[in-house]
Amino acid sequence: MWYLTEDREAVLTTVREFVRTEVAPQAMEIDRTNAFPLDLFKRAGELGLLGVTVPEEFGGLGGDQTTHALVLEEIAKSLPVLTVAMGAHSLLAGGLIEMIGTTAQKSRYLAPAASGDIVLACGSTEAVGGDNQVEFSTRAVLDGDEWVLDGGKVLISNIGVADVYVVVAVTADHVDPVTKAGLSAFLIPAGTPGLGVGRPEHKLGWHGSATGSLSFSGCRIPKENLLGPLGGCLPAMFVSATAEFLSCGPVSLGIAEGAYELALAYSLDRVQQGESLFDRFQVTRHKLVRMYAEIESLRALVYSTYAERDRGELCLAQGRLLKVKGAEVSEYVAREAIQLFGGVGTVVDTGVERYWRDAKVMAIGGASVEALMDVIAGLIKRRLA
């Protein structure tokens, strides 16, 4: 592959070993029990996988975005949900701290987050909709030296396991419908009185992501826990969200590859009337070729976009495109993989159908592809894509 350097190959060796020896043996059980993979998350931290792009001065590797993408792709081949937890931790919450945190906040949170000693979560979405910030009702009011938060968030990943929540709240009379000014971010440690943590939802896919609700009832935090400019966190959130949408590219690629590999192996191993399904049926071969073509197209898009990102481009449109295209390809490939398995493809123990469930959530979780298409359209119209 054109994007593999010697260093990246070495990183892949480590990640593959981690996935083969520690992640893969637990993948089915995590999907079955919906338990957050905290031990794997901590191990990812020990190995440096949570801080690939975090600056070295804050405990990270100071690596590039492409290396991060390779890590995500490799893990997603086996356990996509681990990358979901990593994304909420490193890209959303960690990304915001890195972008708009004070030096003291960065020093306090980024290094332990990079090593996996603490888990971060990011709470923005409310029941009125993730991108409907003008109707957000979670408010923060300054009372002396403390901020007091009231309200609630839904569909937040890493709840219950997070040590620190980055939470977005309204700090003005209203949120400007155009600029979205009036939103501020706060750092709320787990266990803070007034912070309520819900029960993880049982979802179609992404089992184990510990996704659920947060509530705030007179939740008091020190004044210095304001993260970034008062009333002006949205531009940074837009950028950190872009990083997360970008990451959906390699994660979707990993999901597609995981499903494809299972389907190919099954098609070659399953024998009917003395022939493998692969040799016996043209339709099997053609389906696999289509799947392969979609995977390679996505790979090209993912790594060319990440190369742009490494050259300093924000990739606002391309980043969102990776999520849209990634969700499309991973869902298609996983669906076809189930189809190639025939009846047993619907059996949970084959391990193939969970890729489709994870791919399906990929098209909605974090932001629906439809919402992203509108953002992309806006960027296209303004010639920013």
Add this chain to the structure above:
Amino acid sequence: MCVKWVASASDLLVDPATRTIDAGRAHRAISEYDRNTVEAARVVAGHVGGDLVGLTFGGPEATPALKEVLARGADRAIHVVAPQGARIDGHVTAHALAAQIGRIGDVGLVLCTEGASDTYAHETGPRVGELLGWPVVTNVRELGVEGTTLHAVRVLGDVLETVECELPAVVTVVPEIGPAPIPGLKALLGAGRKPSEQVPVGDLGLPDHALMPRTTVTSLLGFVAQRKRIRIADGDAREKVAALMSGLAQEGVL
């Protein structure tokens, strides 16, 4: 310690018709069992306070082995480079490694893996020991050093044998010597900052006969399981089991 750069056995593709092996897309890494050896060497070096030097011999493609052993804890690493496409066997390998060990100088202990994951020939350690004139202890699963004395537990089938010898020595270890932790990315990317060296094998001053292979691989074919596709369909369960037992006995399985 000595390590070997190999193609991952699980990535080799065997053409069932011709039994030819395609290693073109196989992932390359240091031999799987070498990882345990490197960790054992790191532990011993930590106890005795010595420098840990990783050493490999092979064509130019083997250079990444240095980075891997450095990431796994070696203080420095040396690649003795064979010319591209050069024929190499156990004889040549042992001469190259022994010569380079001699150049390093104050070496107290050489660790090799009992066998590499590709050829598993069990010969590199004993050959290197013979060339250096040092004692060789093979099949080691426990290892310790006190002063200038090596203590080792050898595994011999169902028997454990404890031996001692004076250093310097060559030890070959089995994977049970201990687990091989996965190196973190920080160690991996930091490996590039540790000292490493490439030494052309021609610079070792070896005589021509030392670089002349004594064995030649004349054929390399994959092993393909042949299914007999025998179906036992007639009779009730008792009769089918009896037929199965009889068939297995005829095949020599029972």
